Amino acid sequence: TTIPFGGLLPPFENGGVVAELQTRRSVLAFGVCCLSFASLMTTELTGCGPSPARTAHDVSVAVVGSGVAGLVAAEALRQQGVHVKVLERFPALADSRATKNGAFGLSLNGSACLHALGYGPALEPCLTAVHDYVTVDYTAGPEAHVLASTDFRPLLRHFKYGQNNVSRAACIEVLAQPLLSHGCIEFSKHVVKVQQVASDEETSKERCSPVTVVFADGTSQRFDVVVGADGINSAVRRSIAPSLSKDAAFANLCAFFGTIPGDVKLDHPQLVMHKMLRVYAGAATLVSYDVERQTPEGPSRLRYWHLEMPSDRDDSREDSPQTWASGAQRSSPKTELLHFVRNFPPNNAVRELVEKTPDDCIAYFGLYHWPSRPRSGWSSGNIVLIGDALHPTLPFAGQGANLAIEDGFVLARCLRQCCYNPVAAFEEFYQQRHGHVDNVLARAEYLAKVHFDHDFARRRATVAQMQTTSSGRLRFFQKVAETAPVPVPLSESLLNGRRRRRMVSALTFLLFGMIATRQSPHSD
Numbered sequence: 204t205t206i207p208f209g210g211l212l213p214p215f216e217n218g219g220v221v222a223e224l225q226t227r228r229s230v231l232a233f234g235v236c237c238l239s240f241a242s243l244m245t246t247e248l249t250g251c252g253p254s255p256a257r258t259a260h261d262v263s264v265a266v267v268g269s270g271v272a273g274l275v276a277a278e279a280l281r282q283q284g285v286h287v288k289v290l291e292r293f294p295a296l297a298d299s300r301a302t303k304n305g306a307f308g309l310s311l312n313g314s315a316c317l318h319a320l321g322y323g324p325a326l327e328p329c330l331t332a333v334h335d336y337v338t339v340d341y342t343a344g345p346e347a348h349v350l351a352s353t354d355f356r357p358l359l360r361h362f363k364y365g366q367n368n369v370s371r372a373a374c375i376e377v378l379a380q381p382l383l384s385h386g387c388i389e390f391s392k393h394v395v396k397v398q399q400v401a402s403d404e405e406t407s408k409e410r411c412s413p414v415t416v417v418f419a420d421g422t423s424q425r426f427d428v429v430v431g432a433d434g435i436n437s438a439v440r441r442s443i444a445p446s447l448s449k450d451a452a453f454a455n456l457c458a459f460f461g462t463i464p465g466d467v468k469l470d471h472p473q474l475v476m477h478k479m480l481r482v483y484a485g486a487a488t489l490v491s492y493d494v495e496r497q498t499p500e501g502p503s504r505l506r507y508w509h510l511e512m513p514s515d516r517d518d519s520r521e522d523s524p525q526t527w528a529s530g531a532q533r534s535s536p537k538t539e540l541l542h543f544v545r546n547f548p549p550n551n552a553v554r555e556l557v558e559k560t561p562d563d564c565i566a567y568f569g570l571y572h573w574p575s576r577p578r579s580g581w582s583s584g585n586i587v588l589i590g591d592a593l594h595p596t597l598p599f600a601g602q603g604a605n606l607a608i609e610d611g612f613v614l615a616r617c618l619r620q621c622c623y624n625p626v627a628a629f630e631e632f633y634q635q636r637h638g639h640v641d642n643v644l645a646r647a648e649y650l651a652k653v654h655f656d657h658d659f660a661r662r663r664a665t666v667a668q669m670q671t672t673s674s675g676r677l678r679f680f681q682k683v684a685e686t687a688p689v690p691v692p693l694s695e696s697l698l699n700g701r702r703r704r705r706m707v708s709a710l711t712f713l714l715f716g717m718i719a720t721r722q723s724p725h726s727d
Contacts (some may be wrong), residue, residue: 235442264427267416269388273590278378283615307604311365314364315684315689329374332366333478336353337352337353342484350483368492368507396416396438432592434590453570454572455515456569457569458569460508461509476495508560511654540565594644598646600646600679610636617629658682
């Protein structure tokens with residue numbers, strides 16, 4: 204089977220990928236300059252932009268949702284001078300259960316975008332570096348059998364950023380800070396519908412007919428552009444693409460997200476030794492990871508985990524789920540999980556995590572996956588979708604939040620490049636994003652098939668083949684770095700090594716030149 208992003212790339216050791224990456228960046232930068240100049244010169248001929256009078260200060264943008272995608276898009280637009288408002292349905296940040304009980308892996312591509320927006324210093328104390336990622340299996344017996352171990356340290360030898368884990372709530376707090384300080388976030392704004400206002404002749408010239416945003420309390424506001432960053436249950440998506448049903452994207456998987464406070468002691472050797480661990484336990488798979496945060500009171504540590512298992516329906520939005528994954532009627536997510544692990548041996552890592560997680564620290568969700576979407580499902584008029592509202596993905600490639608960060612960053616850049624003409628900007632956004640998004644979603648879908656293979660022996664063999672060495676997983680992150688919207692900076696050690704090599708080459712050339720000069724015959 205062909206694994207997306209699994210093609211042979213130059214190995215890290217010989218530095219081939221770095222040289223290739225730098226060359227591609229140079230060519231890309233030159234091409235972008237040419238295209239930007241051509242676009243500027245042909246604006247009036249092609250109708251690709253609004254009148255020259257339209258600037259960032261003339262545009263009002265509503266971003267629906269204060270998740271990762273929405274906050275990045277809003278801050279990038281704010282820095283351009285756009286009048287932006289983030290409309291959040293909850294009365295406070297990080298008020299949803301997904302945010303309270305969630306964390307995610309921040310990869311090189313996401314880090315590069317956030318550093319480009321100036322978030323680096325504020326985000327640094329919230330990050331936990333991932334140096335290894337171990338996969339163990341319990342399907343062959345009561346003892347944990349190590350299938351694979353991935354070493355992420357080669358990433359840091361070549362790139363300025365490595366692989367990190369971060370609490371979703373902490374990340375959102377950092378992303379929202381500059382927006383809050385400028386009064387750009389409005390809370391308790393539950394958007395139920397958006398409507399494109401019928402454009403008259405004058406509005407059509409400006410290519411910017413307003414959009415009406417309707418709230419649950421019956422009030423409404425108008426904006427020039429609306430960005431739907433309101434997640435899998437997006438009201439914006441329902442307004443512009445009602446035929447795209449969320450139910451059609453259900454992946455027949457459910458997930459339990461748990462958070463263990465730092466004062467709870469874990470005893471299992473694998474949980475103690477490894478900050479990031481994947482466990483196969485029957486038909487389910489679990490990932491556990493530590494997240495540390497530096498606070499004024501000192502370091503704070505939490506253990507996050509999420510467990511996925513097959514399910515034929517998503518009843519997680521019901522007040523009292525009646526079927527769960529097992530088809531039983533139980534009162535809470537923890538009750539369901541305790542039933543699931545009841546026959547596991549006492550020294551099982553999954554059982555220990557479930558038993559030591561407080562009842563109110565476990566959330567239950569259905570998982571969704573939308574690998575392909577027609578162009579009309581990306582935007583309509585002056586309304587566009589980003590993040591999970593556009594392309595919900597499975598968690599197995601570790602790129603859901605990173606794709607959302609990229610979406611917000613690229614969308615703001617496209618609006619600026621297209622002189623805030625939303626129609627042209629959204630087309631450019633689609634052209635820049637759809638290929639990369641489809642590749643990442645295909646990778647996640649492939650890994651889901653591996654993780655939930657009913658033939659456990661075949662699953663063990665496949666995982667061992669994919670991850671016995673770190674090259675397979677690192678190749679994927681290489682490719683992610685190569686296709687990032689912002690070039691990922693190289694590490695200081697690599698840059699210093701290059702400087703030393705250039706200096707040695709220059710001195711060697713000078714030395715040979717001096718020797719050649721002395722040995723050459725002198726004429727009188």
